[in-house]
Amino acid sequence: MAANGSAGTQDALLDNSFLGADDLSDWYIYETLEPATSQEDMFPTVIPDCDPTISPRLYHTCMAPISLVVLAGLSLLVKRRRLHRSCWNGVPGLLSPANFLEEEGNQGLVAAVFGLLFSSLCILVLDKDPLPLMAPSSQSTREYWKILALLYYPAFYYPLVACATIRHRVSYLLGCLLSWCHCTIHIWQKVDCPQSPKIYKYYSTLSYVPIILCLVLLSLWYPALLIRSFTTQEETLDKEVTGRGYYKKYLKAILSKRPGKGSSTKIEENLLSRVQTYLRSYIYTPEEGFRIPLKLLLSFTTALIAVYQVALLLLVAVVPTIQIVRAGMTKDIVVLLVQFGLVPSENPAVPGDMEKELSTVKYYLWSLEVCYICSLVLCCLLTCAVLLRTLGLHRNNLKTLYQGAVLDVFYKAHILRPSRQAIVSWMSFAAFQTAFACLGLLIQQVIFFICSVAFTFLIVIPLQAGTNTYLFQVIQNMWPFWLTLVVAVIVQNVAAHYQFLEQHALQKELTNRRALYIVTYLLFPINVLVGVLAGVWRMIISALYNAIHFCQLDISLLNRGVETFDPGYHTYCHYLKIEVSQSHPVMKAFCLLLLQPARPEGTPGLRATNVEEGIQLLQPKKAGASRARFRQSRARWGLAYTLLNNPSLTACRKTVLSNPTANGAQLSPPQP
Structure with missing residues (x-):
């Protein structure tokens, strides 16, 4: 037995000597024979943790007490100026972050703070230390700190938005100082540590771009408000009714409208004009006398930031991995792919000669990367276009409800008055819009990536290589079936137009009914097959339509009658009730006249x-x-x-007129 073993070993050594060192080394994974593939590309160096000069813990430890002191000081200032000259007259209340139901002039400032808050929450989800004030958290307690951080960050950025609601020079000055401090520290941290080991070396810096942009906007907005306060009298700013100028402009735009002169006959539009009109519907143009409500502006801003954050995460989590795999591809892996039939090979029996197959695999991986990036760009463009188009649709719905045409917006009559569900929906509308934008982008990316990969590997690459794939083989073998379906559909349309339809001057009637019944019976089996194809097309077009319009809350993805089961559309309908009943411009202008x-x-x-x-x-x-x-x-x-x-x-008018206390009438005392 020992002699046989030694003889087998000698034979193996002789075979290896005849094969040569180069052929033998091809069977080892970690042998680098290609000068184009470097070790750094296959295994990139690990980026160490970077500690900025101002650490996040030091930043929050210093800024959190300062923000709390600023908030308390502003509350005392409001108490002294508006309620009583003595600041001890009652307990100071918490300042309002923004007048969400009033049309004020600082909508961009409020939107910047909401964008800052949402971007911080996006970074919080993937952060190892969600609460910077605490010590490094363990895996078991990290989720609890994340829940606490969801309440901490809104309180941390509260003074940035509250300083604008007081409309005082002191509050504007404090807003300038706070925004400058936040902006300077964030920029300093990213300049000190532009790279981080989290997901991708530049992911941390890129994810902080919306935060820095929002802080830069705040750093410019508050100084502008401070300069404006010195040019305008303080008493005028204090006594001016919020949104009064907007209500005046809205009424002026409505009352100045005059019916157009000339013929009212509508000229038929050609195809080009229809396409131009449809494309213009995706571009929101401001309209004189109308301003988008603050809630809609906040939802649009946070949704765009959500699209950016999700797209960035999808990009840096997949594309670098594909690049590393393509750079580290070796002939040994190509041999396995050839054996499984995933890569075509002219000489599969010679494992050492795999140069062409290796280049083919790298080309496949490059095509996969291109498909992923193109689908992600397409998804971002479609989502942004749909969000931009919703602004115009929101404006049309609000103007229609302002006029009282409820049935033009809802499929059944609604009473535009506040309710419990309406208040809850109004509070959560902007958050729902942001969440739906994130989910819609993820769904679109999955669907469009699968479609682009199928189109590339089933049609484009075979056409370039000049080979037939399974798809072309199936189509080629089933051409009689496809020809039968096409002929059947053409025959039915031609017969319906020339034989079964009798056209008169003003109407159309059925004719040749006996022949119609015969053709209907004979073509029933073929129409079943046509129906299968129509069902597949219905499924595909429904999936694409729902994926593209998933983030659009002003339409329901369900049929009428079950629209209430769509939480997004249900929230939007109740949101409109609160906006119209509480922020009607004509109603506000009338109240200003009465006051x-x-x-x-x-x-x-x-x-x-x-x-x-x-x-x-x-x-x-x-x-x-x-x-x-x-x-x-x-x-x-x-x-x-x-x-x-x-x-x-x-309904509101009848309720008020039925009240005996209306118009100053007094109730009689109750009888014993």
């Missing part, structure tokens, strides 16, 4: 304002006091008549 204080008649400088004079439609002229009172009364009664004839306010 307008009475002015003395004798003083010409205190005459009726431009709002009472028809919202600046007509410039005030020099006229007597009786003429001014007449025009004031006419403007008020005209506005009241418009509100009373609004169908959306019918």
Whole structure:
């Protein structure tokens, strides 16, 4: 036995000597025979942890108490200025972050703070230390710290948005200082440590781009507000009603509209004009007199940031891995792929000669990378286009509901009044829009990547190589089947047009019914096969349509009658109820007219304002006091008549008129 073993060993050594060292080394994975593939490309060096000069823990330890002190000081300032001269008159309350139901001029500032908050939460999900104030967390307690961080970051950035709601020079100055500190520290940290070992060396820096942009915007916005406060009197800023200028512009735009002159006959548009109109619907153009509500602006901003963060994560998590695999591809792996039939080979029996197959595998991996990047870019463009188109649709829906045409927006009548579900939906609308944008982008990426890979490897690459794949073979073998289906569909359409349809001058009628019944019976089996193809096409087009419009909340992905089971559309409908019932521009303008204080008649400088004079439609002229009172009364009664004839306010009007306390009537004391 020993002799036989030694003889076998000698034979193996002789065979190896005849094969040669180069042929033998091809069977080892870690042998590098190709000068083009370096060791650094196959196994990139590990990036060590970087400690910036101002660590995140030091940053939060210093800025969190400062933010708390600023918030408390602003609360005391509001208490002293607006309630009582003494700051100890009651307990100071928490400042409002923003007037979400009022049309104020700092919408960009609020959107920047929300974008800053959402970007911080995106980074928090993948961070090892979600709460920088605490010590490094273990794997078991990390999730608990993440939940606590979801409450910490909104409180941490609270003063950045609260400084703008007070509308005081001190608050603007504090906002400047806070925004400058946050912006300087974040930029300093990224300059000190541009690379990090998390996922990809530049992922941390790229993920902080929205945060830095939002902080730069805040650093420029607050100084502009501070400069504006010195050019405008403080008392005017304090007494000015929030959003008053917007309501005046909205009423002016509505009341100044005149019906167009000329023929009302609509000229038929050609195909090119229809395509241009459809493409223009994806471009939001501002309209005079209308401003997008703050909630919609916040949802749009955070959704765009969500698209950027998710696309960045998908890019850096897959593409570098494919590049490493392509750089580290060796002939030994190619041999396995050839044996499994995944890579075509002219000489599969000669494992040492795999240069052509190796280049083919690398080309396949490069094609896979191109498909992934192209599908990701396409998904981002489609999602951004849909989000941009929703702004125009939101505007149309709001203007339609402002006019009281409820059935033009909802498929059944709705009472536009607040409710428990409406309030909850209004609070969560912007968050839902952001979450749906993230999920929609992920779903689109999966679907479009699979489709692009199938198209590339089943059609493009075989056509370039001049070979037939299974797809072409199936189509070639089944050409009689496809020809039968095409002929059957053509025959039915031709017969329906020329034999079964009788055209008159004003109407069309069925004819040759006996032949119609015969053809229907004979073509039933073929129509079943056509129906199978139509069903496949229905499934494909439904999946593509729902994936593209997944982030669009103003339409339901379900049929009418079951739209309430769509949580996104359900939230959007209730959001519209709150916005229309609480922020109706005409209603707000009417309330401003009612709250307008009475002015003395004798003083010409205190005459009726431009709002009472028809919202600046007509410039005030020099006229007597009786003429001014007449025009004031006419403007008020005209506005009241418009509100009373609004169908959306019918239920509210009846409820108010049935109340015995309306118009100043007093209830009689209860009888014993």
